[in-house]
Amino acid sequence: ENDSIPKQTVRYGSRGFQFSSADGKYQLNFGGRLQFRFATPSDQDPITYDDFFEQKQNLFKINRARLKVGGHAYQPWLKYYFEYELGASRLLDFRVMVEKWPWLSFKVGQWKSEYSRERVISSGNQQMMERSIINRPFTLDRQQGVTIYGRWDGGGLADFNYHLMVLTGAGIGARNNDDEKLMYSGRLQWNILGDGVAMSGSALTHYKRPVASLAWAGATNTSQYTRYSSQGGGQLVGFEGSNAGQYQIDQYLLESTLKYKSFSWHSEFHRKSIFDNQLLELTKLQGWFVQGGFILNPQAIDKKKPLLELASRYAFFQPNRALQRNNEEEISLAFNCFFSGHQNKLTADITHFDFEQKSVNREASGWRFRIQYDFSF
Amino acid sequence: ENDSIPKQTVRYGSRGFQFSSADGKYQLNFGGRLQFRFATPSDQDPITYDDFFEQKQNLFKINRARLKVGGHAYQPWLKYYFEYELGASRLLDFRVMVEKWPWLSFKVGQWKSEYSRERVISSGNQQMMERSIINRPFTLDRQQGVTIYGRWDGGGLADFNYHLMVLTGAGIGARNNDDEKLMYSGRLQWNILGDGVAMSGSALTHYKRPVASLAWAGATNTSQYTRYSSQGGGQLVGFEGSNAGQYQIDQYLLESTLKYKSFSWHSEFHRKSIFDNQLLELTKLQGWFVQGGFILNPQAIDKKKPLLELASRYAFFQPNRALQRNNEEEISLAFNCFFSGHQNKLTADITHFDFEQKSVNREASGWRFRIQYDFSF
């Protein structure tokens, strides 16, 4: 008799409100996120020596304002997702995924290339307030293209996630490519302990047994760009070319991550070479960071009380390995208060930057303080 | 037995479709608004003498196209709201509010500063078709920051709404501030009769007993701007600076509003001083308007028939009180047909503008006619 009662088709979940058709073939998730920040004396990481001597500011800003819509249609395994940055009016993600088999999935569209863990972790799920200074020179950021990916779990130590990507390599939102050459990238993650580590910072549940992953990734591309960001392709300091196919870029990374009890760890080591096909110059870059944190009151997890976390990071960047004494350092300390996990949290951080440019005999350093509120619905 | 029947979690309300979780902790409202306008010989208010002699136009336009999403998450008192202008692709509002206690609430994000009633009333809830000529020079418009606010109802005459705001003062969408100085603003509204007057124009219900409010508000800021609009910070006519902290601005307003039977009243008086820190010049501006209207067929309220309203406004602006004979006047007559209150209405207006610039011995005047359809879903 109760068969005529409609199924509960509206519920709230971790991706916002969720609507499902009665047959389970269609689903729509609708959510959003606000990231609101106060910063002084400025918010951006310094890029050049002169940045240390800019006008000091006190500023509030909506740093991120996201609309997120995803779900599946026609089949439970035919999934879609788009994310739109409302503040900058920019389409970030729009992808369709065929996830019928865990070990062999397909994706088309635009999304964050699965290269470095630091970049792939959503800005709403970070342990520190923001990514490190080495994200800017090494990230592939978002690209348009196709990928094959999956997880191969052969039992025991034989547990891997892989991604093989063919991308335009022209950056987010590009409607053209500079030439006939595409970007190719791959990532292999070995889940050495447990189920591996999900793409989210901080140890917000109590990990009785450790989970850990190691990853290797590489990429090659020929284009007019030397770096990518959420604003598309651009140039690193010292590069000013704009010709199709001017820069041949090859890069790789090594990454480790671990969560155990209330402690979490994450490190990355990056190398990248840029060959200028016009000036016939080769530049080699290197950078790395280590980062860790622990929950101060793990007993609050069971009580569903706010969690407090202390975390820290050290990052080091060499813009040109031929000039060994030129380098950039970041030391950050962050304090998180998770009211409802990453969905509703307050973060304060203090950072010290130190730039040494001994090749031109100068150095600069400075402090920054920020407070951030991050709210998802 | 019927306990297993799911709660009705989808309904249509004044904020569009509303989705609620069964436990009441989560709610999502989804709505939108279209404002479509015909205008001749132009739509914008004249700003300068030359504007009276521009090419005449007949124009249709989507004047506003809004997407509105709000609700609460985690707790009924933890609220969010964003509003996006689809036509201009601009994020207008994105704010999170802690409204646990009526007398002490908190808000972070970007929203219309609670300064003048004319600006705070949504463009969809206005009595006249558009705000007056004095909105441009005096509004703080939308800013990013934090605020404490609430209503203190001590019984009888002791009934106040207050807002204390700390804002960047760099205008909507700003990602930086020019200097270390922030904008500070406050508003105190005294609800002298009844419950005070809500932030919406026209008397769309029959007010057996009068409701009335008086308000004072003030603001101070140092920045490179002399005015704000929905396009961010900008300059009033006669100001051309662009240096950080060039303009020190202090301003205040007095405001009255009343609704009784089918009549509604609204007035504002503004003063503002602009001190140019570079040229060491002080300019004082003054403006005011009075506005009133009444429902022509109040008996239609009970019959749920369309309501007709006639309303009028007179506004007066002195761009520089040192030049007493230079002033700008607006006289408007508006006719509203409310099919479903402010949610679905047709408005026609006719306006006469009169600019006197006796310091340079010239004047100009002109008429404007417009029709507007405003539809919310």
Place this chain on the structure above:
Amino acid sequence: ENDSIPKQTVRYGSRGFQFSSADGKYQLNFGGRLQFRFATPSDQDPITYDDFFEQKQNLFKINRARLKVGGHAYQPWLKYYFEYELGASRLLDFRVMVEKWPWLSFKVGQWKSEYSRERVISSGNQQMMERSIINRPFTLDRQQGVTIYGRWDGGGLADFNYHLMVLTGAGIGARNNDDEKLMYSGRLQWNILGDGVAMSGSALTHYKRPVASLAWAGATNTSQYTRYSSQGGGQLVGFEGSNAGQYQIDQYLLESTLKYKSFSWHSEFHRKSIFDNQLLELTKLQGWFVQGGFILNPQAIDKKKPLLELASRYAFFQPNRALQRNNEEEISLAFNCFFSGHQNKLTADITHFDFEQKSVNREASGWRFRIQYDFSF
């Protein structure tokens, strides 16, 4: 007793998830679409002779990323619809329609002018991958304005659809008109067989009896533009004016369309004259195309299996009828695989372009290959 069970108010339909109020007066449809494309050696149709000699590319791109929201409010016949292009951050449609009587409907807002069938068919419902080379010079594209329209079915052959439009003629998103002159356009479609042909390509159901329509349409406008696109008003090759009311444009089209069994047909013939009020020059343009296709496996319709279609188009354009030997040709072959009709489909096409500019004694031709995936949710 079961009256207390709430009505099913959430369902998935052809317009995405659909939410309805219990009284049927309110409805909201929420959907989206991704169109993802690979192209080589470029995606755009050539416009000039030089375009044939551009840098070759291999490119992936999100060609279209649409958010679609529609429904009705207050009454079942008071409808609204908006469509937003997320990739370009551009409001495409926002319209309100009064559709109380089939023979007399009203619409205000911005939408695709009902001029040519090729343009009115959504980019997600096309038979070929993209519109023909003659769409660019002849389309009115989207405009803002008002229209009266309807279908008059007098029985037998007396079956017509009509549209009478008054538009600003300043293109999508315009906030001003250049002068006092508006654009006027009309379309009359005669449904000579059956119910006429809906605005969607390909014969995706089996048409036992043929359906066919003939249409005439015309438009006149005076503005600073000689063409329109989804980016607004612009100029055809050879026109460079920018003065208000510089170009007087008059144009008309003849159109035929037919679907029978698994075959579909569509043709258009266009003429347009452009009079330059400054240079006092008259230019006459002409273009036409024919297009047809058939389902290769019509037996799959009943089995709900993917449908395969082969389709082809020939298009011919004369930019200036006074230079008879200058013309542009397109021949396209497209292969469609419809997984779920137009909602989820894969398309491959190959196109040959041939430009003859015998007045300057040169010609150029080239091939293009593309693959596209189109997914609606």
